[in-house]
Amino acid sequence: MTDNYDLIIDRRRLRKKVTFWRICAIVLAVILFITMVSPAGPVKGPYVARITVEGVILENPRQLEIIAGVAEDDFAKALIIHINSPGGGSTASEQLYHAIRQVAAIKPVAVTMGSLAASGGYITALAGDRIFARETTITGSIGVIMQYTHIGELMDKIGIGSQKIASGRLKGEPDGFNPLSEEARKVYQGMIDDSYDWFTTLVAERRDMALDEVRALADGRVYTGRQALSNGLVDSLGGTPEARAWLKEEHGINPDLPVIDVDKSPRERLFEEFLTTIAGKTPFNEVLSLDGLVSLWQPNSY
Incomplete structure (x- = not known):
């Protein structure tokens, strides 16, 4: 009796495996068909x-x-x-x-x-x-940002130095190893300000708003x-x-x-x-698609 029961269980498992691989074969066949017969030309018609x-x-x-x-x-x-x-x-x-x-x-x-x-x-x-x-x-x-990493203090602690030979005072600034000089800071701030002016002017023109109104909104x-x-x-x-x-x-x-x-x-x-x-929406892919502001409760971890 036990042998017959085990045989039935094995047959059921075998049928499930065969069914699974048959479905996979059908899916692969459909994908291959789509790849072979789908048109490659431009869209015809409005x-x-x-x-x-x-x-x-x-x-x-x-x-x-x-x-x-x-x-x-x-x-x-x-x-x-x-x-x-x-x-x-x-x-x-x-x-x-x-x-x-x-x-x-x-x-x-x-x-x-x-x-x-x-x-x-x-x-x-x-x-x-x-x-x-x-x-x-x-x-x-609305705004522009420039970031760089400064690791000079860390290098000092572990005994590693950095040397630079450049054609001008601002060549290679910022280098990440030394503090940004005031002269270089002014140069880069000028670039940021110019790009910010371009951005806010574009918003004002395209949204038909006063520049002062845009800048009140454009604090980042x-x-x-x-x-x-x-x-x-x-x-x-x-x-x-x-x-x-x-x-x-x-x-x-x-x-x-x-x-x-x-x-x-x-x-x-x-x-x-x-x-x-063939797939539709599943709980798995819905979890993977969460982004932006998420409307769910999440307790603090501390």
């Missing part, structure tokens, strides 16, 4: 283009080429820029801003904010004709989407549906046009749709 600016903003020539391609594509009737970024390089953000404004000179551009659209992310957002934020979006952080602090709406840094609350509604009301863009993520290849788009279909 559509709304969407580009996502995500993570730390760095210089990205390919992204700039994609944005320029939207301006040249007659099928692209509008552009939605979705931002989920804490910012990044000032120059990289400036490049994004100008590239998007070139599109806006030809066709309407809406900006939607995710969890984060701060600092350089907000510079990028200013390029849009209409800015939409979520109520709990973190945005703002961040704002929620609701706060940004009340102080004039964004236009509306919402996301893609609200952006589509605005495109229809203000520019007559058909709301039934497909939204195409032009910064992803056709294969990537099909693969994502496939994964969404």
Whole structure:
């Protein structure tokens, strides 16, 4: 009796393993099929283009080429820029801003904010004709910062010295080994102030605000989407549906046009749709996706 019971258990385990590997084989076959047959050419027919600016903003020539391609594509009737970024390089953000404004000179551009659209992310957002934020979006952080690490005191304690030979007093400043000289501090503060003036002037121009009003908001602090709406840094609350509604009301863009993520290849788009279909939302991936301001209780650890 015991032998028969063990045999039944083993067969059940074997069936489960076979079923698991069959499912894996089917999934792999579907992925292979999508990769082999999915079209690699451009979108045919009218559509709304969407580009996502995500993570730390760095210089990205390919992204700039994609944005320029939207301006040249007659099928692209509008552009939605979705931002989920804490910012990044000032120059990289400036490049994004100008590239998007070139599109806006030809066709309407809406900006939607995710969890984060701060600092350089907000510079990028200013390029849009209409800015939409979520109520709990973190945005703002209008300002410029330069940081460096000073380890000179630590090196003195462990008996390590540093020597420098330079062509001028300010060459190689700051070097991280010696305190920043007052002369160098003034030079770098001047650079920060100049970049800050550029940033605040851009905000004043794009948001139709007085410069003094902008500078009162531009002390480096961040704002929620609701706060940004009340102080004039964004236009509306919402996301893609609200952006589509605005495109229809203000520019007559058909709301039934497909939204195409032009910064992803056709294969990537099909693969994502496939994964969404078979996986859906699970407690595991919802935990992994938590970011920004989190609405849950967390006790102090002390």
